[in-house]
Amino acid sequence: xxxxxxxxxxxxxxxxxEEAQSITMRWFGKSTMRKPGDFLAPILAxxxxxxxxxxxxxxxxxxTLQYMNSSTITPVIRLLEQARRSAGxxxxxxxxxxxxxxxxxxxxxxxxxxxxxxxLKGAE
Amino acid sequence: MRDxxxxxxxxxxxxxxxxxxRGLRFLASHRISPQLAEALYMIISELxxxxxxxxxxxxxxxxxxxxxxxxxxxxxxxxSNPFDESCRAHLETLDKLVQWIRGYQDPFEAYLEKLREVxxxxxxxxxxxxxLARIAYEGGAILDFFVDEKKLLNVSALxxxx
Numbered sequence: 001x002x003x004x005x006x007x008x009x010x011x012x013x014x015x016x017x018e019e020a021q022s023i024t025m026r027w028f029g030k031s032t033m034r035k036p037g038d039f040l041a042p043i044l045a046x047x048x049x050x051x052x053x054x055x056x057x058x059x060x061x062x063x064t065l066q067y068m069n070s071s072t073i074t075p076v077i078r079l080l081e082q083a084r085r086s087a088g089x090x091x092x093x094x095x096x097x098x099x100x101x102x103x104x105x106x107x108x109x110x111x112x113x114x115x116x117x118x119x120l121k122g123a124e
Numbered sequence: 125m126r127d128x129x130x131x132x133x134x135x136x137x138x139x140x141x142x143x144x145x146r147g148l149r150f151l152a153s154h155r156i157s158p159q160l161a162e163a164l165y166m167i168i169s170e171l172x173x174x175x176x177x178x179x180x181x182x183x184x185x186x187x188x189x190x191x192x193x194x195x196x197x198x199x200x201x202x203x204s205n206p207f208d209e210s211c212r213a214h215l216e217t218l219d220k221l222v223q224w225i226r227g228y229q230d231p232f233e234a235y236l237e238k239l240r241e242v243x244x245x246x247x248x249x250x251x252x253x254x255x256l257a258r259i260a261y262e263g264g265a266i267l268d269f270f271v272d273e274k275k276l277l278n279v280s281a282l283x284x285x286x
Contacts, residue, residue, distance in 0.1 A: 011141075032169070034137050034177075070170060070255035074242055081243040099159045100166065103262045110236055111243070 009039040016047065022057045023050055027065040031072040040075040048082055057089040062105065063123065073104070080111040080118060089117050096122030125153060127195055132187040135176055135205075144169045147192050147201075154194045160286060164199060167263045167281045168192070170255040171203040174279065178214045179205030189276070197285045201265075207277040215271070218279070221253045222267050231260035 004017040012031040017024050025047055033039060051058040060076070083090040094105035102122060109120050129150040133143045147168045151161045168190065175188045191202045207215075228234040238257040245252060259265050265281035272278060 030141075032141055034173070067166070067169075069173060070252075070258045071173070073239075073254060073258075074245075074252065077239055077243045100162050100262065104258075107232070107235055107239060107261070110239060 007039070007043055009033060012036075012039075014040075014043065016043070018050070018054075018056070022059050023047060023054070024059040024061055026061045030066050031068040033069075034071065036069075036072045037075045040072070041078075044075055044079045048079060048086070048088060051083075051088050051090070052086055057091060058083065059091045059093065061093045062101065063093055063095045065101070067100070068104070077108060077111065080108060084111055084113060084118050090119075092120045094120070094122055095124065097124045126150075128191060128193045131190045133172065133190060135179065135181045135186065135188055137173075137176060140169055140172045140176070143172060143190060147190065150192055151194075151199070156194075156199070157286060160199075160283070163263045164192075164201065164283060167201050167259050167265055167283070168203075170259055171201060171279055171281065174255060175203050175205040175277075178211060179277070180208045180211060181206060182208075194285075199283045199285065200280055201283075202278055202280040204272075204276040204278040207271060207275055211277070215277070217253070218256075218269060221256055222269060225257055225260045225267060231257070231264075235261035 004015055006013060006015045010033055011029045012033070013028040015026045047058055080090065092105060092108065094101045096102045105120055106122065112118050112120060129147060131143055131146060133139050144165055148161055148165050151164055172188060172190065179188065186206045189204045193200045225231060225234045235257045238252065238254050242252045242254050256267060259281050260267060263281060263283060265283045267281055269277065269279040
């Protein structure tokens with residue numbers, strides 16, 4: 001059974017679906033808020049907590065995201081950094097055929113861990 | 125076909141998307157590749173966001189000015205906003221940041237360094253400089269700025285057409 005939660009702010013919608021092996025957060029639309037952290041930080045903190053408590057891999061799926069401003073990158077990289085420092089497992093999925101997604105997300109590979117506990121995967 | 129687009133924008137966050145879309149339509153009329161247009165959209169949006177974060181809008185009439193010029197295989201996006209002495213610290217930070225980015229042969233390295241730095245900062249810190257580093261890296265643009273005689277801060281990004 002999949003339990004899905006949906007959160008919307010301005011033109012951004014995120015959906016969180018918990019499955020047997022993973023908790024997936026899918027991003028839709030555009031993130032152009034002035035302070036996206038106000039909206040995203042509690043959602044991401046809860047996601048990390050759920051991932052750590054359940055032992056499930058967190059999947060951040062950005063493939064349906066159309067645009068994000070640089071202010072949105074901050075809460076995302078803080079989640080990556082926090083997951084890296086905890087025992088959490090986290091995958092970031094992005095579209096490598098979209099130049100902006102490829103450039104934005106491939107740069108975040110600096111947060112990957114050698115054991116693939118934190119990983120970034122480009123897909124089409 | 126016009127070589128330049130000039131828009132005066134109300135300093136309202138909700139106007140950024142509409143103004144950036146207008147810039148995108150202007151660029152489409154110049155048959156700029158979708159990939160470069162995507163990068164220029166990001167540049168326009170990031171510069172407009174900065175103009176609202178750091179500009180001083182003392183009266184209802186004050187506006188942000190956006191200019192996009194296409195000439196000689198180059199696109200120059202310039203955003204200007206009212207500015208006063210209270211913004212001196214921002215101007216110094218901007219100067220340091222632009223020089224710092226230019227100091228890297230590859231703007232990708234500057235961007236990575238910014239990512240590392242931002243990952244250690246408080247979430248609410250709005251002065252990360254990530255937007256400008258992103259313009260240089262993802263937008264492949266050369267940044268510059270000056271304060272003119274009307275006390276307007278002009279920040280520009282120059283991109284080369286592929």
